Amino acid sequence: MxxxxxxxxxxxxxxxxxxxxxxxxxxxxxxxxxxxPFWAQLTTMLLIIGFFTFGLIACIIDGEPSHDYYDNPPLYDRYR
Structure with missing residues (x-):
């Protein structure tokens, strides 16, 4: 408890x-x-846009399926 x-x-x-x-x-x-000030607003917007863009690119690059998951039939069948 x-x-x-x-x-x-x-x-x-x-x-x-x-x-x-x-x-x-x-x-x-x-x-x-x-x-x-304007420069701080611009910097903040560029930072947010940069985080979003690089995050999206990283997801696309790493978005390949896990081959270990598909190569393991018991695991694949369990969660299919």
Whole structure:
């Protein structure tokens, strides 16, 4: 029972910290677009577009099917 409470508390704290970090990032982006100089707005937009573009390219490059999955009939049949 104590282990379960520790796991729940740790997951709650971890989720809370992740939400706080995500909120801080969103707040800083919103502040940049509402109050920041033009160069900061442009840099932020280029950064977001760059992350999206390189992420999309990485997904396309690594998007090949896993040959180990198809070469293993018991595993393939199990999840087919």
């Amino acid at each position: 104590l282990e379960l409470l520790q796991v729940l508390l740790l997951s709650f704290v971890g989720t809370s910290v992740a939400l706080l970090i995500g909120g801080a990032i969103c707040w800083s982006i919103a502040w940049t677009f509402n109050h920041g």
